[in-house]
Each structure stands twice: as C-alpha cells, then as structure tokens.
Amino acid sequence: MEDTERDDIGNGENTDADTNGAHNENSTEITKHTEKDGPMTVIKEEEEERPFTSNKRLPSQNGRPSFLRTPGGDPSADDRSHFNENNEKNIQNQNGKADILITELREEDNEKESKSDTESDIDEQEISLRNVAPYEPPDDDDDDGWDTDLEIEEDSKTPHDPTYRTQYTKLCEQLGVVPVSYFTRHMVDKVIIMRSHGLGVQGTRAIARVLRDVISLEKLDLEGNWMEGEGGKALSKTLEENEYIHDVSMAKNKLGSQGAYYVAKMLLVNTNLRKLNISGNEFQNKDAAGLADAMEKNTTLRELNLSHNFFGEEAGEVLGPAIGANEYLDVLDLSWNNIRRRGAVAVAKGLAENVILKTCNLSWNGFGPEGGAAIADAIANNSSLLELDISGNRLTCDVAVKIGKALKKNETLTVLKMGNNPISTSGCIAIVTDLSNSEGSVLSHIDLSEIPVEFEFLKIVEELKQKRKIEILHGPILSSGNTAEDIGKRAVDPRRKKDPLLVLQEHVVINDSRLVSMLQKYDVDHSLSVSADDFVAVLEELQVPFDRKQLQLIVDKLDKTENGRINYGKFVENASRATPQVPVV
Known part of the structure; x- marks a missing residue:
C-alpha cells in the first residue's frame, strides 16, 4: 500500500502513513491519533483482533471518547472532521451494513476509559424515577465524551489567545458553521445575550465548548436558538464544569425530553447557578420526574422558569411534592401549562407546605374549582409567599369567596393576581369585602383585570382605600352588575364611558351621597333647581375630579331650558336609577 498523508485537526500538519512499520495486505487501516503528538498516522491491524460491534457503547476518557465512528464513504454534514478523502479506508461490519471509519486514541488510556464508562452508567441512573418514566439516553449515547471531536490542539509556537477567538474559530471550522460575530466580540464579557441567532445544534456545541473555559461570564441568554436536545446536552455539560455562570436562559429552544434529562442532571451537580429559564421547550409529563428530583436536591438555585411547556395533570402530581420539599427557591414560574385536577391540587398542596418561596406564577393552567379551592387553602396556610398569580384558571365565584376568607388569615401576601377568571361581580365583592x-392582611395590589364589576364593588373599594393604601385593578363597569340574576340587563354604553355626566353620576353613587342635601341648601324656594354657579360651587366643595371645562359641559347638559338654572331633581333620579341593587356577599 502506498504511503498517504492526513491533515491533523489541531495544527494542520502532515505525517507519513507508514511511520509505524510495514503493512500487511490482509490488514485493515485504522487511524491512530495521539492528543499530544498531534499528527495522525495510518497503521494496519488484523480484522479478527478488533471486530466492529454495532451496538457497543462507545467508551470515554475523562469526558472524551476513545473511538469516533463516522461514515467512511461519504462523511455527513453533521460530522466535519476534515479528513482527507483519499486516505480514508472503509471498514465493512459483519452484517454488511454501512461502512464505518474508526478513529482510535492512545491505547494506554483504555483502562481509564473503562472506568469512566462505569461511572457514567451510574450517573445516568442518579435521576430517580417517579410516577412516570423520564428520558433515558440510548446505550450508545456518548455522554462523557461529547466534545472529543472538538478538542483544539494549540501549536507550541502559537501564543495562547486569552480572548478565545482563535479556539472558537477552529471549532466552527470543525463543525462546519459560520462563527457568530456577536459572540466573537463579547465572549469574554460578563453578560452575553444572543437571542434568536439561529445557532442550531452545531452552533450551540461550538459556543458551549468555548464557554467551558471562560471564567468572566456571569449571565448567558441563548433564548430562541433552536438548539434542540443535542445542543441542550452540550450546554448542560458546560454548566456542569463552569463555576462562574450563575444566570442562564435556554428558553424556546425545543430541548424536548433529551434536553430536560441533561438539564436535570446538570442541576444535580451544579453549585453556582442561581437563575435558570427553560420555558417553552416542549417538556412533557414524563420529563417532570427528573426536574422534580433536581428541584429537591439542588441547594443553590433561586429562580426557576418552567412556563409554556406541555406539563399536564401527571406532571403536577410529580412537581407538587417537590415544591413542598424545596427549601431554596425564591421564584417559581409554572404558568401556561396544562396542570389540572389532581395535578393542580398537588401543586397547591406543595405551595401550602413550602416555607421559602416568595413569588409563584401558576396562571393559565386551568386549575378549575377543585384546584382553586386548594389554592385558597394554600393562601390561608402559607407564611412566606409575597406574590401569587392565578390568572386565567377558570376560578368560579365560590372559589373567590374561599380566597377572600383565606386572605383574612394570610399576613404575608402583598400581590395577588387573579384576573381573567369567571368569578363575577359577586366574587369580586366577596374578596374586597373580606x-x-x-386587620392582618398586608395585601397592597390585587389584579382583577377583565372581570366586569359594578357600582357596589367600586363603593366598597373606595371604603377600603380610606382604611389603607391598596391598588385594585378591575374590568369594565356595568350599570346593572353581572351576577346570574343580572344576565340580560343593559350595561353602560361604551361610547358614554367618558361622558362627564355619567362620570358625575358614578362619583355621586360611589363616593358621596351628600350632593342632594347640599344642593337643597341653595334651593331656598324648594323648586328642585339651583343656579349654575351654585351647582358648580357644590361640585367644587365635594371635590369632584373635574376641571372648569368639564364642569361647564355638565352645566350646559343639565340646563335644558337654558334659563340659567339646573333641575337637580331629574339628575338625582338618573343617579338613583344607575345604582345597581346587588347584595354584598
């Protein structure tokens, strides 16, 4: 066989193919590569001595595999080792399947690699199984040796690049991707925000490999880069080794079950991460087991975002106990999932048992009446929660009544968001009345957005604001209410919402009913009419929030006879008619 030359990945040098001795005609070519020596040589060994087994797990060496299998005939786009095609020798397996090219590392490392394989197998079982089976990597999944084909050998003549740009460029060349200019400029900054850069799997691998050695980075945001499970695996392995990054976002990256597995595994060993956003990654019920185990065992994470995933009832049953057992998380976001029925009850029960959590977002899960009742119990029993969002959970008026009673017992909650729930006016009245x-509630902000209310509710709110400082948001104002008995009654015409006369009516009904008695003082002849100046004086004395222009507009509307006098009897009749008769719950 003729001598051949092969380019080395690390430094591009060539070497003689027959430097290791004579070749046998019946032998098979195997590429031998040593990490320190750099050059590759082609030697021959007997096929019987090293048979290829298709289902054999690839060994690894301190995070690097000793064998790299690639198609021998036509290398795929995903495996870009830049070997010289003229020097590749195809090895046909025993079953006559696809040709395989095997790259071998140093033989003296085989003993270490075997030990590493055993440890890796044990690590993969660290994530406990609960009610649902988590993702399990395939037998040939090369966990510890993910970045073996991404090793960069620095030329002794080339000085070390402290900016890591040289290393990153070489990695991109190996993987066949274009270097991201933004990353090249900012890779040694404290904060890197690279949202929607289209990194994909290979682009993420290159970045993850470089960041393994960067010690300046503290916050990394790679949201929306389509890294998928393989990219999530690479970044998770980096976070296992990097001891400086404490804020990471991998949101909207389609990590799936594979990504969830490696993220959970990373959380079992990482001791530096404080904030993690893995929302919008299509996690399913089966992925909740590993994440729940990580939530229980991780002692450093403070903020976790699991929103916008596919968690359902089964996931809620698994995550609930983990929430109750966690003693370190300050912020948890489970919004925009599908956690209902027993799952919702389990999550609420975990929230009641938790003694550390400060902010919890459970909105848009569809808890329903059953989950809502459990949330009410959680509010009554939790003594640490400061902010709770349960918007969009199909909560009913009965649930609102229970939450109102629970708020009377709670002495820590300051913000409650429960808008977009069909609790009706009666439910809103029940909450603000309680x-x-x-006397013990410290609630300072309550959000009832998109829930229609009426005058009786507003009147109670004004009374509440007189007692303490509180902000209450609500939906549109109805003239008749929106209880079951009020369905079909006419509401306030949206076109009249800014009508000064209507605003005055609302102000009188809600804030001050003294208008009539004060007007009567100016009505000396008891004709139920006063002069325009007297009417304006009364409004100013009552501190109605109008400017002069608005007051004049009201006077013009009420002075229908244009004789300079206002018939307040008709006005009082209109205001009385606008007052809804809704019982206070």
Whole structure:
C-alpha cells in the first residue's frame, strides 16, 4: 500500500502513513491519533483482533471518547472532521451494513476509559424515577465524551489567545458553521445575550465548548436558538464544569425530553447557578420526574422558569411534592401549562407546605374549582409567599369567596393576581369585602383585570382605600352588575364611558351621597333647581375630579331650558336609577 498523508485537526500538519512499520495486505487501516503528538498516522491491524460491534457503547476518557465512528464513504454534514478523502479506508461490519471509519486514541488510556464508562452508567441512573418514566439516553449515547471531536490542539509556537477567538474559530471550522460575530466580540464579557441567532445544534456545541473555559461570564441568554436536545446536552455539560455562570436562559429552544434529562442532571451537580429559564421547550409529563428530583436536591438555585411547556395533570402530581420539599427557591414560574385536577391540587398542596418561596406564577393552567379551592387553602396556610398569580384558571365565584376568607388569615401576601377568571361581580365583592374587614392582611395590589364589576364593588373599594393604601385593578363597569340574576340587563354604553355626566353620576353613587342635601341648601324656594354657579360651587366643595371645562359641559347638559338654572331633581333620579341593587356577599 502506498504511503498517504492526513491533515491533523489541531495544527494542520502532515505525517507519513507508514511511520509505524510495514503493512500487511490482509490488514485493515485504522487511524491512530495521539492528543499530544498531534499528527495522525495510518497503521494496519488484523480484522479478527478488533471486530466492529454495532451496538457497543462507545467508551470515554475523562469526558472524551476513545473511538469516533463516522461514515467512511461519504462523511455527513453533521460530522466535519476534515479528513482527507483519499486516505480514508472503509471498514465493512459483519452484517454488511454501512461502512464505518474508526478513529482510535492512545491505547494506554483504555483502562481509564473503562472506568469512566462505569461511572457514567451510574450517573445516568442518579435521576430517580417517579410516577412516570423520564428520558433515558440510548446505550450508545456518548455522554462523557461529547466534545472529543472538538478538542483544539494549540501549536507550541502559537501564543495562547486569552480572548478565545482563535479556539472558537477552529471549532466552527470543525463543525462546519459560520462563527457568530456577536459572540466573537463579547465572549469574554460578563453578560452575553444572543437571542434568536439561529445557532442550531452545531452552533450551540461550538459556543458551549468555548464557554467551558471562560471564567468572566456571569449571565448567558441563548433564548430562541433552536438548539434542540443535542445542543441542550452540550450546554448542560458546560454548566456542569463552569463555576462562574450563575444566570442562564435556554428558553424556546425545543430541548424536548433529551434536553430536560441533561438539564436535570446538570442541576444535580451544579453549585453556582442561581437563575435558570427553560420555558417553552416542549417538556412533557414524563420529563417532570427528573426536574422534580433536581428541584429537591439542588441547594443553590433561586429562580426557576418552567412556563409554556406541555406539563399536564401527571406532571403536577410529580412537581407538587417537590415544591413542598424545596427549601431554596425564591421564584417559581409554572404558568401556561396544562396542570389540572389532581395535578393542580398537588401543586397547591406543595405551595401550602413550602416555607421559602416568595413569588409563584401558576396562571393559565386551568386549575378549575377543585384546584382553586386548594389554592385558597394554600393562601390561608402559607407564611412566606409575597406574590401569587392565578390568572386565567377558570376560578368560579365560590372559589373567590374561599380566597377572600383565606386572605383574612394570610399576613404575608402583598400581590395577588387573579384576573381573567369567571368569578363575577359577586366574587369580586366577596374578596374586597373580606379585605376591608381584615386587620392582618398586608395585601397592597390585587389584579382583577377583565372581570366586569359594578357600582357596589367600586363603593366598597373606595371604603377600603380610606382604611389603607391598596391598588385594585378591575374590568369594565356595568350599570346593572353581572351576577346570574343580572344576565340580560343593559350595561353602560361604551361610547358614554367618558361622558362627564355619567362620570358625575358614578362619583355621586360611589363616593358621596351628600350632593342632594347640599344642593337643597341653595334651593331656598324648594323648586328642585339651583343656579349654575351654585351647582358648580357644590361640585367644587365635594371635590369632584373635574376641571372648569368639564364642569361647564355638565352645566350646559343639565340646563335644558337654558334659563340659567339646573333641575337637580331629574339628575338625582338618573343617579338613583344607575345604582345597581346587588347584595354584598
């Protein structure tokens, strides 16, 4: 066989193919590569001595595999080792399947590699199984040796590049991707934000390999880069080794079950991460087991975002106990999943048992009445939570009544968001009434957005605001209410919402009913009419929030006879008619 030459990945040098001795005609070519020596040589060994087994797990050496299998005939785009095609020798397996090219590392490392394989197998079982089976990597999944084909051998004549740009460029060349200019400029910054850069699997691998050695980075945001499970695996392995990054976002990257597995495994060993966003990654019920185990065992993570995934009832049953057992998380986001029925009850029960959590977002899960009742119990029993979001959970009026009673017992909650729930006006009244009668509640903000209310609710709110400082958001104002008995009654015409006369009516009904008695003082002849100046004086005395232009507009509308006098009897009749008769729950 003729001598051949092969380019080395690390430094591009060539070497003689027959430097290791004579070749036998019946032998098979195997590429031998040593990490320190750099050059590759082609030697021959007997096929019987090293048979190829298709289902054999690839060994690894301190995080690097000793064998790299690639198609011998036509290298795929995903495996870019830049070997010289003229020097590749195909090895046909015993079953006559696809040709395989085997790259071998140093033989003296085989003993270490075998030990590493055993440890890796044990590590893969560290994530406990719960009610559902988590993702399990295939037998030939090369966990510890993920970046073996991405090793960069620095030329002794080339000085070390502290900016890591040289290393990153070489890695991109190996993987066949274009270097990201933004990353090249900022890879040694404290904060890197690279959202929607289209990295893909290979681009993520290159970045992850470089960041393994960077010690300046503290925050990394790679949201929306389509890294998928393989990219999530590479970045998770980096986070296992990098001891400086404490804020990471891998949101909207389609990590799937494979990514969830390696993220959970990373959380079992990482001791530096404080904030992790893995929302919008299509995690399913079966992925909750590993993440729940990580939540229980990780002692450093403070903020975890699991929103916008595919978690359902089964996932809620698994995550609930983990929430209750966790003693370190300050912020948890489970919004925009599908956690209902027993799952919702389990999550609420975990929230009641938790003694550390400060902020929890459970919105848009569809808890329903059953989950809502459990949330009410959690509010009554939790003594650490400061902010709770349960918007969009199909909570009913009965649930609102229970939450109102729970708020009377709670002495820590300051923000409650429960908008977009069909609790009706009666439910809103129940909540604000209990708050008004509560002495221990410290609630300062309540969000009832998109829930229609009426005047009786607004009147109670004004009374509550007189007692303490509180901000209450609500939906549109109805003239008749929106209880079951009020369905079909006419509401306020949206076109009249800014009508000064209507605003005055609302102000009188809600804030001050003294208008009539004060006007009567100016009505000396008891004709139920006063002069325009007297009417304006009364409004100013009542501190109605109008400017002069608005007051004049009201006077013009009420002075229908244009004689300079205002018939307040008709006005009082209109205001009385606008007052809804809704019982206070």
